[in-house]
Amino acid sequence: MKNFKLFILIFMMFFLPCLILAQQAKVNTENNIVIDSLLLILKTDKQDTLSVNIQHALTSKYLNLGNYHEAMQNAIQALQKAEKLFFKNGIATSYSLKGNIYEQQGFFEEAMDSYLKSLKICEEMMNKKGVANANSNIGSIEEKQGNYGNAMNSHLKSLEIFTEIKDLKGIARAYNNVGIIYSDLGDFEKATSNYLKALKNWEKIGDKKGVANCFNNIGIIYLNQGNYEKCLENYLKSLKLREEIGNKSGIGASFNNIGNVYQNLEKYEDALEYHMKSLKIMQEIGDQQGIARSHNNIGNTYLNQGNYKNALENQLKAVKINETIGDKRGTAIAYSNVGNIYMQQGNFEEAINYNTKSLLLNKKIGYKVGIKDAYYCLSEIYDKKGYFNQALIFRKLYSLTKDTMLNVENSKQIAEMNTKYDSEKKDKELIKKDAEINKQLVETEKQNLQRNAFIIGFALVLLLAFFIYNGYHQKKNANELLEEKNSLIENQKKLVDEKNIKITDSINYAKRIQQAILPSREMIEFLIPESFVFFKPKAIVSGDFYWIHPVDDNKVLLAVADCTGHGVPGALMSIMGFNLLEQIVKEHFIQEPAKILNDLSNKITESLRQKDEFGSVKDGMDIALCKIDFQNLELEFSGAHNSLYLIRNGKLNEIKADRRSVGVSSSKPGLFSNHKLKLEKGDCLYIFSDGFADQKGGMKNEKFFYKPFRELLIKNHQMEMVEQERILENVISEWKSDKEQIDDMLVIGLRI
Secondary structure (H helix, E strand, O other): OHHHHHHHHHHHHHHHHHHOHHHHHHHHHHHHHHHHHHHHHHHHOOOOHHHHHHHHHHHHHHHHHOOHHHHHHHHHHHHHHHHHHOOHHHHHHHHHHHHHHHHHHOOHHHHHHHHHHHHHHHHHHOOHHHHHHHHHHHHHHHHHOOOHHHHHHHHHHHHHHHHHOOOHHHHHHHHHHHHHHHHHOOOHHHHHHHHHHHHHHHHHHOOHHHHHHHHHHHHHHHHHOOOHHHHHHHHHHHHHHHHHHOOHHHHHHHHHHHHHHHHHOOOHHHHHHHHHHHHHHHHHHOOHHHHHHHHHHHHHHHHHHOOHHHHHHHHHHHHHHHHHHOOHHHHHHHHHHHHHHHHHHOOHHHHHHHHHHHHHHHHHHOOHHHHHHHHHHHHHHHHHHOOHHHHHHHHHHHHHHHHHHHOOOOOOOOHHHHHHHHHHHHHHHHHHHHHHHHHHHHHHHHHHHHHHHHHHHHHHHHHOOHHHHHHHHHHHHHHHHHHHHHHHHHHHHHHHHHHHHHHHHHHHHHHHHHHHHOOOHHHHHHHOOOEEEEEEOOOOOOOEEEEEEEEEOOEEEEEEEEEOOOHHHHHHHHHHHHHHHHHHHHHOOOOOHHHHHHHHHHHHHHHOOOOOOOOOOOOOEEEEEEEEEOOOOEEEEEEEOOOEEEEEOOEEEEEOOEOOOEOOOOOOOOOOOOEEEEOOOOOEEEEEOOHHHHOEEOOOOEEOOHHHHHHHHHHHOOOOHHHHHHHHHHHHHHHHOOOOOOOOEEEEEEEO
C-alpha cells in the first residue's frame, strides 16, 4: 500500500504540470488583463492618492509574476507621488512594497532599510495594521540573516497586534513565520503546530498563496525527518496551488524542493532536470537567493554523479552570490557543500577548512540543521584522513545534535576523550623524563672525557711522543661519541616539540567541542531577552559551563556549573555534566531543580566509579540551578555551594546553596534543598561560579571577595544587561591587571 502511494505521487510529479498548464495560462492572461486595465486608468487619472494606490496594485501584480523591474519602477513612482502629496499611508506602503521586492531578490540589507522606514511612519500614524505588517517583514529578514532571537520578537509583536485587530490573514502569516524559526532551530514539533494554525486561518479566508507556502514548509519538515512520501505529498499540493495562481518564484522553489526529494531517492537525472527548471525561472525573474539555491542543488546532484568539476563550479557560484547578498545560512550551506566536494577529491585540508567555516557560521546564527550536517561532514573527513579520534568526537557531536532535534534517546559517553587525553599526557611525561635521563648521561660522559683528557695530557709529559698519537686517537673517538649524544638530544627535543604540538591541537579541538555544546548567545537572548553571559575561561578550555533548557513557552531551566579543575580535565567534566543534564531533563522528564541535582550527583558518582575510599575519584562540580516561570512569576532554585542573588528595589537577597558538591562521594550526604519564591517585575537574578570573587589582584594581591562583588551588582543592577556585562569585564580586568587569572569566571544575569 505504501509503495502504491509513492507510485501515485511520482506519477503526479510527471503529469501534474501538464494538467495545469491551461490553468496557469488562464491565470497569466487574467493578470495581464488586470495590469492592462490598471495602466489604462493610470493614464487618465489625476496625480492624487488614487493614482498612488493604483501603482501599488500594479507593483503587487508585477511582483507576483516575478517581474521585479516593473514592480520596482511602479513602487518608486508611487513613493515619489505619495511624498509630493504628503500621503503618509501611501509612503509607508511604497516602502513596504520596495522591501518585498528587495527581499524576494535576496537583497536583505536594502529590504531591512525599506521595512524600517515603513515601520517608523506607521508608528507615527498609530496605524496598527501597518505596524504589524512592518514587524512581520522585519522578522522575515532577521530570520533569513540568522538573527533568530530578534526575528521571534518581531513576529510575536505582529501576532499580538493582528490578534487584537482580528486580522485572520495577518494571524496566519505570523504563525507561519514563528513555525519557520522553530524549524530552523530544529524544534519540528512546535514548527508543525504553528504551521497547522497558519494553514487553518489561510484556508478559512481562501488565500491560496498562503496555503501553498504552508504546505511547502510542512514538506521541508518531513524531508528533514526522512519521510519522503509525506514530503512529496505536501510539495505537490504546494506546486499545484502555485501553478494555479501563476506564482513564478513559488513554482521555482517547488521545482527545487522536488529535485531534492529525487536526490534523496537517488534519481539524479530527474533531480538535475527539476533543479535546472528552477534555475531558469529564478534567472528570468532575477531572484538572487533562488539562483544561489539552485546552484547549490545542481552542485550536489553533480557531486552524487561523480562530476566534481561541475559540482565545484556551481557551489562556488552559490558561495559568491550568498556572500554578496548577506545570506548567512545560504553561505554556510554552500561552504559545507564545497568542503564535501574537496573531501571526495581527497583534498582534506580544504575540506576541513570549508566545513569548519560552515560550522562556525552555523553556530553563530544558531542553525541546528547546519550544525548537525557540519559535524557529520567533519567526522567523515577525519575518518578518511585516518584521524579516528577526531572523527569519533565529531560523530558523537553529530549524534547528540541529531537526537536533540528529533527527540531520540541519547546516552553516549565521553570515555574515549578521557582516555585520549590521559594517554597523550603520559606520553608527554615519559618523553620529558627520557630527555632528562639522556641529558644526565651526556653530562656524565662529558665529565669523564674531561678527566681522561687531563690524565692523557699529564701522561704525555711523562711518556713522551709515543702516547701523543694514542691520546689524539682517544680524543677523536670521544668527540664522535659526544656528537652522537648531542644528536640524540636534538632528536629527543624534536620529538617533545612534535608531541607538544599534537597535544595543543587536541586541546584546541576540545575547545571547539566545548563551544559547540554550549548554548549560543542568540538562543539565550531568544529565551531570556534581558540577560547577559560573562564567560572568561582561564585556559583554552574551561571547567565552568552554562546550560539552558526551555520547559515550555513560559518556563526555562538555567544553570551555571563549576567543575573540578580547569583546562582539559575541567572541560571533560563539563561535557559530562552538560550531557547528563540534557539526559535527566529530556529523557527522564525531571524538572524540579533539587531532584535534577540529586539525579545528577548519582549519575556522576556512577560514571566516575566513586564507590569506595581507596582508588575513588574525588571529582564533581558546584552548581546553581534555577527554574523560572515568566508567566506566573515564580522561581525554584537548588544549589551545590553556588548561591543565587536576587536584587529587588535595590536590596540583595541571597538564596543560599547547600554546602555540598554534586558527584563527590566524600561530600556531605543528603538530598539537595529546593527553594521556591515569588518574583516581581524588575527583579534581577544572578548565578555564578567562584572564579570572579576568588580572582587575586589589587595593590595587595588579594582576592576580590564576595562582598565587593555583591556591592558591584547592586550598584549597576538597573543598567541594561549588556552594560552590566561590560562593567564586570572592565572591573575584573582592572583588578587583575597583569597578574595571572587563577580560575574560570562565569556570571549570568537576567531581569524579569
